[in-house]
Amino acid sequence: MSYLGPKVHIDLHQLKKNYQLVKNEVGEIPIMATVKANAYGHGAVKVSKALEEEGVRYLAVFTIDEGIELRDAGIKTDIFIYAKFDPTRIEEASKYNLTLNISSFDDLKALKAHNGNAVKVHLKIDTGMTRLGVPLEQAEAFLKEANQLNSIELEGLYSHFATADEGDLSYANSQLSKFNEVVKIAKKLDIYPTFIHCSNSGAILNVKESRFNMVRAGMLLYGAFPSDEVPQELPIKPVxxxxxxxxxxxxxxxxxxxxxxxxxxxxxxxxxxxxxxxxxxxxxxxxxxxxxxxxxxxxxxxxxxxxxxxxxxxxxxxxxxxxxxxxxxxxxxxxxxxxxxxxxxxxxxxxxxxxxxxxxxxxxx
Ligand SMILES: Cc1ncc(COP(=O)(O)O)c(C=O)c1O
CATH class of the missing domain: 2.40.37.10 (Lyase, Ornithine Decarboxylase; Chain A, domain 1)
Structure with missing residues (x-):
């Protein structure tokens, strides 16, 4: 049957090339590839499969349902859920091996009641985005309380930049110094999460000191720069x-x-x-x-x-x-x-x- 309508052509070879370019850029640091919102419109299952073939360390989606869609399609790679933790869905998260975003004391309280398998979590600290996450002033208490929970595996610690793709990096740098404080607090408490991360595409290019031991790449993988204020040397191309x-x-x-x-x-x-x-x-x-x-x-x-x-x-x-x-x-x-x-x-x-x-x-x- 012929098709007379709009088409979106997705070049998975180019996606893989972009992934390799970002990988070269960050060296040994593992990449969490952001495939939320249907992989930015590119098709979450196809994109995730292609990145899995390239050996991507982590995938990130926004909702639990997006995560389940990938698992149902056979994706085995670790999947992180960016969305606000939903206590009614812990069992599903555990069943589908999805890693949860924990961003408030209430989230911890809800996890206390969970007595199934331990769920993997990354703790979110707000350093200036003012969206999800515990403020720096409460980070120590938050980390301590999380560390005492048997119902979780504390795998990650992270934050998110508001302005890392801008020419003026003063705000991003102030966020980074707050996050460095949090990392120090974790060390002081003898907490060593496997993954510490706060770099999005803008920060990968603009704030190299923020890479820690994982980066969260989104737009660069799809072949566009997050803004025209970031260095444009990486020869990525649109997918x-x-x-x-x-x-x-x-x-x-x-x-x-x-x-x-x-x-x-x-x-x-x-x-x-x-x-x-x-x-x-x-x-x-x-x-x-x-x-x-x-x-x-x-x-x-x-x-x-x-x-x-x-x-x-x-x-x-x-x-x-x-x-x-x-x-x-x-x-x-x-x-x-x-x-x-x-x-x-x-x-x-x-x-x-x-x-x-x-x-x-x-x-x-
Ligand atoms: C928490 C979080 N991390 C990372 C990303 C990836 O951002 P980018 O596409 O700019 O790399 C996003 C995307 O919005 C995000 O919400």
Whole structure:
């Protein structure tokens, strides 16, 4: 059966190359690969299997359900759950060998009541993100209390940066010095977690002293830099390419309104192609203002507002036929459209754009 709709092409070879590049960058330090949110839209099972083949030390997802999906698909690698600990799901976490995020005294209290197999946990300290985690001032009491629990295996200690991908690293450095304090406290208490970690992609490139003995890489693996304020020497390349077919071509006169709101009017007689992909598929709606798609080596302006399922482009006299696939972002043999360029133009980020890819586009690996 032929398929006439949006496609997301995922280059697993490139994913593996990016992984090896990050691995070379961090040397012997093990990598926790972040595959939450369907591996940033790339497909969690396929991506996790590919990284498992490369020998990744840990995977990280957000929810227990995401972890179970990977286990059901046969993933054996350790899996960390970033989400707030849910005491009602300890048994499942233990059954599926998922490692839990423990980030409050209440979490410890709930774990005290657990008397099944010990669950693996990483303790989270908040050093300035102000999301999950115990503040530095309570870290000593938190570590002591956790260390006394028989129901857990205290495998990790970690924190998370708020600004590690920015040019001004003063806040990130203040977070790092707080985290160093926590590591000192752990030593003083004779607590030696196997994994101490706080580096995300930004910190891997920007705050090298924060690597400790594990790094949590996400965006770099998918081939995009977390911002344009980090060093860009690592030759990673995007894993995802988004395309969609032309499904209709029509001749229009000068002065024709196109799409919702009639905010775009043709300046001359031309041809308009309807492309079957819209904001429900992950084409960012605000992109219509400056946006374009590519066919072969030519760019074609998006005309008028992007609809839920379709968008229109001005193709003039170009040789484009029904069924031809245009490039929305990513790259093919003719060229590329950089997702970071789109993100910048619409005041968004590559994280938002890749995770916005809907369930409808067919993933091609
Ligand atoms: C706790 C935590 N660690 C690591 C990451 C990976 O971040 P990045 O994709 O910037 O490497 C994330 C992603 O948001 C996260 O929430």
């Amino acid at each position: 995802m390419t988004f395309t969609a077919p032309v499904v209709e071509i029509r001749d229009v006169k000068a002065g024709t309104h196109i799409s919702y709101g009639g905010v775009y009017t043709t300046k001359s007689d031309t041809r308009i192609a309807v492309v079957q992909a819209g904001f429900a598929d992950g084409v960012p709606r605000p992109w219509y203002i400056d946006g374009f798609v590519k066919f072969k080596d030519q760019n074609f302006k998006i005309t008028g507002r992007i609809c839920m399922d379709q968008l229109m482009i001005d193709i003039g006299s170009a040789d484009i036929q029904y069924g031809d696939e245009v490039l929305i972002f990513g790259s093919n043999e003719h060229g590329s459209i950089d997702i970071n360029h789109i993100a910048k133009k619409i005041d968004s980020t590559s994280y938002v754009l890749v995770t916005a890819i809907g369930i409808r586009p067919k993933r091609v690996y």
